[in-house]
Amino acid sequence: MPNTKLVISLAGGHATGIVNVARKLQSSIAKFFSDTTVTIIDLDEIAKDNAERTYSGLDIDFDELYFDLKNITHDGIDIIIICGCYALYDKRINDISKLKVFLDSDGDKRLINLILKEKADTPDKLSALIAEYMDNLRPEMIKYIEPTIAHADLIIPYENEEMGFQIILDGVIKVIDQIDGGKKKHTATPVWDYENERMDVQKERYLDLS
Template sequence: MPRVIVSVGGGHITEIHRTVLQIQKALLEAFVDTAVVIADLDDTVTSKERNYSDSDYNFEQILARVKNAEALEQWEVVLVCGRYALFDSRINELAQLKVFLDSDGDRRLIDLIQRFQVQSSEQLADLIQEYLSGLRPEMQKYIEPTRAHADLIIPSNGDSVGAAIVVDSIVKIVEDSKGGAQSGATRLYPQLDFQAESLDIEKEQYQDLS
């Protein structure tokens, strides 16, 4: 049975994992005979000392997961997630859909401060120092360039519309494949459509790259 591979990446504090969990839940409800597996790049980190680069992650481990050629008893959707989900060209080549959750630098810094519930000026100074010396350069040099590989670029604004659009796209891919598509990855475009009325209302907020 075939597998569908979807990569979801983006900047720091863009709720990548929450979005992927929303996608997984919706797909399991939509396709009862489909396994939805999460391949999380954060699970491949072994060192406690961060380099703020791609060297922090084991892409070979994720690649082995998505290329697993063992016979499957049911359909499988593999959701590759993490800030560097769109970084590796080999994984990009295998993915039928690549999504980038977008957010500007000011928003990421504000969300970072709120996430860590900063209580003192010392904590704030340490967090800003980490942002300026590690997170911001990492974003500019390694993560932001992966935006160019995305099929969908979705603003990370905390609502569920982005996840719904991704689910709608994956449902289309799976339905087309189950309807007789041949083996091999097929690109999303120009197949993407927004059939749900609620998505039609919101889709103007989002950008797509063909």
């Protein structure tokens, strides 16, 4: 089979479990399709490695990312999961993404998740984290990240992460079935009925699961 790329973009605010969803998706696809290569690109890690963070899309070299995406090639089907706060930020990557998802949650929950994630269990650590959130992360969310929700095909509330994951997985399975004509055998049971077995036909029905 010639190489086929399937790009999926998973975005959302800070500490909303985007990477966890991506890893679950990677694991599940690997179980269903052993000869399909699944690559995760974590944009938050790329931004974190930037020594002089601007807390904006400038923290990620989208030119390099786009070039790398074009040059990822394996035999069979390549599924590339782009995850992170800025996964829906760049127009070129949005244009080549088969499915664009925004995992939504309110600011209070994101702050609580950050406190738990960073283990801010002393007054000094907690004070520093809250200052970081108020001075940098919250403005970044409002100005740069939250507006990208307009590019999403699916908006999944944080509380419905498992349901959202099942929708994404089902859509990906159907696209792979369509690409190879159903030749790959798997035990996945469809969760949703996508007309004509295309992920982009009925996805607007699930635009906002809240």
